[in-house]
Amino acid sequence: MDINHRNGTVPRRLVGRIKGMVFRSHLMHSMIFAVALLGALVFIIPFAWTVTTSLKPDAQVMIFPPKWIPSPIQWRNYYDALVRLPFDRFFLNTAIVTLTSLVGDVIVNAVVAYGFARMDFPGREPLFYVLLATMMLPSQVTMIPVFIIFRKLGWIDTFYPLIVPSYFGNAFYIFLLRQFFRTIPDDLEHAARIDGANQARILWSVILPLSGPAIATVAVFSFMFHWQDFFRPLIYINSTHLRTISLGLQLFKTGYGGTVYNQMMAATVVCTLPSLILFFATQRYFISGIVMTGMKN
Amino acid sequence: MMARNPGLISRRSLLKMLGVGGAAVLVAACQPKEVEGSVEEEVATKSGQAPVPAAEEVKTIRYLGGFGQSWEDFYNTEVLPKFYDLHPNYKVEMTLIGSWPDLYNKIVTSTAGGMPPEVTRQKDFFTPDFIVRGLQQELDEYVAAKAPHIAEDQYVPHAWSNMHWSGKLVALPLLIFNHYPHFNIELYKKAGLVDSDGAPVAPDTWEDVREQANKLKDPSNNVYGTFLRDEGGKEDTVNFFHVWLAQAGGRLIDEEFSRFMFNTPEGLDALTFWVDLIKDGAMKPPGVSIEGIIPQGHVGMWWHASSYWVAYRRDNPDFEWSTAINPMRKTRGAIVRGDHHALFRQSKERDAGFDFLAFHQTPEITLAYGKNQMMIMPRYDVMSDAFYKEPYMGVPGAVYSVEFEQLEQPGNQPQPIFPGYQESSYKIGAQLILACMQEISPEQALDQAEKEANDVLASARRLLGVD
Numbered sequence: 135m136d137i138n139h140r141n142g143t144v145p146r147r148l149v150g151r152i153k154g155m156v157f158r159s160h161l162m163h164s165m166i167f168a169v170a171l172l173g174a175l176v177f178i179i180p181f182a183w184t185v186t187t188s189l190k191p192d193a194q195v196m197i198f199p200p201k202w203i204p205s206p207i208q209w210r211n212y213y214d215a216l217v218r219l220p221f222d223r224f225f226l227n228t229a230i231v232t233l234t235s236l237v238g239d240v241i242v243n244a245v246v247a248y249g250f251a252r253m254d255f256p257g258r259e260p261l262f263y264v265l266l267a268t269m270m271l272p273s274q275v276t277m278i279p280v281f282i283i284f285r286k287l288g289w290i291d292t293f294y295p296l297i298v299p300s301y302f303g304n305a306f307y308i309f310l311l312r313q314f315f316r317t318i319p320d321d322l323e324h325a326a327r328i329d330g331a332n333q334a335r336i337l338w339s340v341i342l343p344l345s346g347p348a349i350a351t352v353a354v355f356s357f358m359f360h361w362q363d364f365f366r367p368l369i370y371i372n373s374t375h376l377r378t379i380s381l382g383l384q385l386f387k388t389g390y391g392g393t394v395y396n397q398m399m400a401a402t403v404v405c406t407l408p409s410l411i412l413f414f415a416t417q418r419y420f421i422s423g424i425v426m427t428g429m430k431n
Numbered sequence: 432m433m434a435r436n437p438g439l440i441s442r443r444s445l446l447k448m449l450g451v452g453g454a455a456v457l458v459a460a461c462q463p464k465e466v467e468g469s470v471e472e473e474v475a476t477k478s479g480q481a482p483v484p485a486a487e488e489v490k491t492i493r494y495l496g497g498f499g500q501s502w503e504d505f506y507n508t509e510v511l512p513k514f515y516d517l518h519p520n521y522k523v524e525m526t527l528i529g530s531w532p533d534l535y536n537k538i539v540t541s542t543a544g545g546m547p548p549e550v551t552r553q554k555d556f557f558t559p560d561f562i563v564r565g566l567q568q569e570l571d572e573y574v575a576a577k578a579p580h581i582a583e584d585q586y587v588p589h590a591w592s593n594m595h596w597s598g599k600l601v602a603l604p605l606l607i608f609n610h611y612p613h614f615n616i617e618l619y620k621k622a623g624l625v626d627s628d629g630a631p632v633a634p635d636t637w638e639d640v641r642e643q644a645n646k647l648k649d650p651s652n653n654v655y656g657t658f659l660r661d662e663g664g665k666e667d668t669v670n671f672f673h674v675w676l677a678q679a680g681g682r683l684i685d686e687e688f689s690r691f692m693f694n695t696p697e698g699l700d701a702l703t704f705w706v707d708l709i710k711d712g713a714m715k716p717p718g719v720s721i722e723g724i725i726p727q728g729h730v731g732m733w734w735h736a737s738s739y740w741v742a743y744r745r746d747n748p749d750f751e752w753s754t755a756i757n758p759m760r761k762t763r764g765a766i767v768r769g770d771h772h773a774l775f776r777q778s779k780e781r782d783a784g785f786d787f788l789a790f791h792q793t794p795e796i797t798l799a800y801g802k803n804q805m806m807i808m809p810r811y812d813v814m815s816d817a818f819y820k821e822p823y824m825g826v827p828g829a830v831y832s833v834e835f836e837q838l839e840q841p842g843n844q845p846q847p848i849f850p851g852y853q854e855s856s857y858k859i860g861a862q863l864i865l866a867c868m869q870e871i872s873p874e875q876a877l878d879q880a881e882k883e884a885n886d887v888l889a890s891a892r893r894l895l896g897v898d
Contacts, residue, residue: 196723196746219500255445281544290546368533369540372493372526374503384529385499393499394745 181406188212188400195395208396215386215397216404223375224382225405231296231378232360238300239307239356240349246303247311248337252323262312269305273365281369295370296363296378300356307352314348315341350416358409379405487520490783494525495541496552497534497770503527505803514790521783542566547775549784552605555593555771556666556852562596563850563895568774568781570600570788578789587838589767589845590809596848603788604809606800607769608736610660610674611837612640612758616751616828618654618731622646630828633755637678637704640732640758644713647731657708657732658715658724659867666853668860670766670846674734675701677764677844678757688849691859691888694881700760702866702873709867717864726750737834738806740823753828762842769809769846807834851891858883 182202187195188211190204215221249255250262284295318341326336342349364380371377377385383405386398496502503525511523528534531554538551538561547566561567574581581603583591590604612633619631624643626632634640644656660671672693673683681697684690708714715721721729726747743750757763772791774784790796794812801808802818814835823829837843859880866876891897 192745193747197727200722277540278543281540281546285544285546365536368528368537372524374526384533385503385527387499387529388501 184399185403187396188403190396192394192396211396211400212404215400218397219382219385219401220375221379221382221401221404224377224379227293227376228361228378228380231293231363232357234293234297235300235360236353236356238297239304240353242301242303243307243352244311244342244345244349245337247308247315248333248341250308251312251315252336252341253333265303265305265308269309277369284370290370291372291376292370293376296360296366300360307355311345311348311352314345318344354412354416357412361409489520489522490780492521492523492550492780492783492787493548493778494523494550494552494787495534495538495548496525496527497529497531498527499529502804505799509799509803510791510796513796514787517790518783518786521786523787542775542777545777547778549775549778549780550787551773551775553602553771553773555602555768555846556848558602558771558773559596559848559850559852561773561775562601563897566776567601568776568785570603570774570785573774573785574600574789577785578792580794581789581792585810585812587767587809587811589838589843590769593767593769593845593848594771602771602773603792605770605772605791606738606804606806607767607809607838608738608807609765609767609834609837609843610671610734610736611765611833612755613725613733613735614753614755614828615725615728615731616753618647618728622731631753633753634732634758636758637760641704641708641711641713644708644732645711648711648713650712653721653729655715655724655730656713657734658730659705659717660734665860666856668863669856670768671734672701672705672859672863673766673844674757674764675704675760677766677842678760678762680761680842682844684847684849688847689888689892691855691881691884693859694877697761698877699873702863702877706866706869706873710869717867723747736807737823737829737831738804740826740829741805744824744826751826751828754830754833756833756837756840763837763840764842764844765837765840767838767843767845807831807838849888850895850897851888854891855884855887858887 183200186200186202186204189207189209190201190211191206191208194201194204250258250265280295281290284290287294289295289298322340322344323336326340331339362380363378367378367381371381379401383398383401386395386401387393506523506525511525514523515521526537526548528537534551534553535557538548538553538557541547542561553561558567586604587607590607594600594602594604614631614633616625616629616631619625620629622643624632624646632643634643640657647656648654660667669683676683676693676698679697679700681693681695681701683693685692705714709716715724715730721727723746724730725733725735726743728747728750743752757765772788774781774788778784791800792810794810797808797810797813798816798818800806801813805823807819808814819831819835823831862871862876862880862883865871866873871879
């Protein structure tokens with residue numbers, strides 16, 4: 135076909151070039167998709183193994199090579215796992231700790247981050263760097279001094295050591311929220327001040343409504359951390375009725391070869407579901423990160 | 432007048448806030464809360480400042496032990512009711528932790544944080560870490576005063592000696608095990624290594640082990656003659672090497688636990704034996720992972736203890752095996768090891784804690800422990816019970832008498848316990864694995880392993896003031 139762009143059409147050499155560009159674009163996208171698919175498979179295989187093992191009879195758990203589709207499928211493992219141990223109690227305990235900690239993480243860190251982002255006071259920057267420096271401290275260093283503090287308060291074998299620290303700030307969440315708050319235009323704040331708003335009113339009515347993605351991110355991270363937390367309950371909780379699900383899952387181990395893996399995997403799948411559901415429900419929300427503005431440029 | 436920037440906090444406001452915060456801290460610091468079981472309360476009690484307790488005061492024993500719900504059920508149904516019958520004013524708060532490293536972390540944190548448990552169940556090699564720091568209570572006086580049933584002649588020799596540090600009794604044996612050969616009956620039949628009754632012919636010498644392992648291997652079906660027990664270079668690898676070292680007539684460490692001494696002709700004999708088997712393809716090398724290697728029939732001969740039998744039948748209800756004592760090199764030795772029960776010196780109810788320890792050592796509870804967990808217990812009066820005369824779950828070859836016979840072998844050695852055991856084991860295990868993977872020669876591996884392990888040991892001893 136002979137085409138001439140001066141008549142509204144595109145020259146042959148340009149058609150070829152465009153077709154080449156489109157082909158390369160499709161090829162690139164296909165390659166990226168293939169690599170992403172491979173990566174997804176690598177990450178999903180352990181969870182897939184967990185799910186299939188949760189449905190296996192005892193004799194198929196350790197078969198090598200693994201039997202990916204159990205036969206027969208033993209749904210009873212789920213019932214046995216959740217009834218054998220008081221998982222209703224463990225779920226309730228974990229929900230109490232997670233939700234109360236989440237509230238603390240969101241509210242307290244937002245207030246502190248607002249101070250660092252929007253309020254000018256002597257020593258603000260050095261104080262912020264000190265805050266960041268605390269992220270460098272490994273938890274193993276502070277483990278015993280913190281235990282002593284809680285012991286003196288009489289809080290060992292209670293939920294307080296798991297919940298109260300969330301109401302005293304978290305350096306990472308403060309940093310994350312501070313950075314987000316700094317992207318919100320000052321004009322909105324000035325407009326609110328003209329209308330008579332004080333700092334608290336500005337935070338509540340202007341900043342927080344515009345910070346949905348960042349707040350959601352903090353909430354998701356907080357939920358997943360507290361839901362899966364193992365080490366702090368291990369150290370501070372002694373009584374069985376106060377165990378969280380992470381400690382509860384450990385009770386399937388019997389030592390010296392007697393662990394009931396299929397039931398343990400069944401309980402693991404059930405305990406993982408809330409985190410999975412939350413992640414898939416909120417991933418678009420906290421990935422988006424769009425700041426809305428009411429001012430014309 | 433220029434308006435003040437409303438975003439600024441004034442210096443006066445900042446100082447007010449700091450003042451209020453500082454006052455709050457001071458008020459909190461001036462009112463420490465008395466905590467039950469704290470070291471401060473113990474000091475106050477000793478100085479006579481605490482009030483005299485009521486006659487029927489309930490004494491709480493905090494017990495930190497290992498593993499899961501089956502142990503908790505066992506305690507709640509078989510141990511604690513009988514204990515409370517003897518001591519109605521005692522209460523046991525039990526916390527069971529599902530892994531040894533996590534249990535160790537919890538013991539360390541609780542003790543360092545001033546809230547030690549009364550009693551712990553622990554691995555034998557935890558004991559020196561606590562005893563050299565003065566955390567664990569010596570038990571000689573307690574035993575003499577309150578527990579006549581705990582006497583040396585009641586226990587398997589190495590299980591008793593393993594409870595001592597610097598000549599003092601520092602723990603009580605809870606259970607013991609030692610590793611000896613097990614045989615897959617089906618694979619032995621297939622290889623023609625059975626007697627007229629169809630039972631596997633146990634190897635009598637190392638040469639028999641080599642010959643049988645080579646006959647048992649079947650690469651086309653992913654079957655090995657034998658395999659290294661835990662080739663991860665961890666503590667179990669060293670313990671397994673120690674078994675072979677004992678048979679070769681060697682020692683892992685001197686009697687004062689001051690210097691490793693396995694870089695000897697005996698150590699080389701043991702390690703070279705492994706490496707040669709791997710080169711022949713008769714021993715599964717490190718790095719090759721086969722899940723369920725034993726019950727799924729991927730190995731003909733392996734070293735284990737009766738405590739693992741429960742997993743075999745769970746993973747393969749048709750699996751059958753037999754056992755024998757260790758083959759002869761210079762000895763038929765094994766390493767006698769097990770779990771300890773320990774009493775913590777700074778715990779609040781130390782006397783009650785000892786009562787709980789001593790209760791575990793009664794023949795009735797010792798036997799209940801063994802039956803419930805299918806384990807060998809270290810008391811002679813328990814080992815003669817009818818329970819141990821029956822084959823395990825009807826498997827004819829799975830008889831406890833073999834493990835008892837192994838426990839009596841003159842070449843046995845106790846599990847060495849000393850500070851820095853785990854850390855030095857990692858150094859030794861890493862070199863052993865390199866030799867098994869043929870990246871270095873056995874001579875190089877032993878030389879390097881002994882140097883590195885001795886450095887770690889010297890450092891641990893110096894740090895803890897043992898020297």
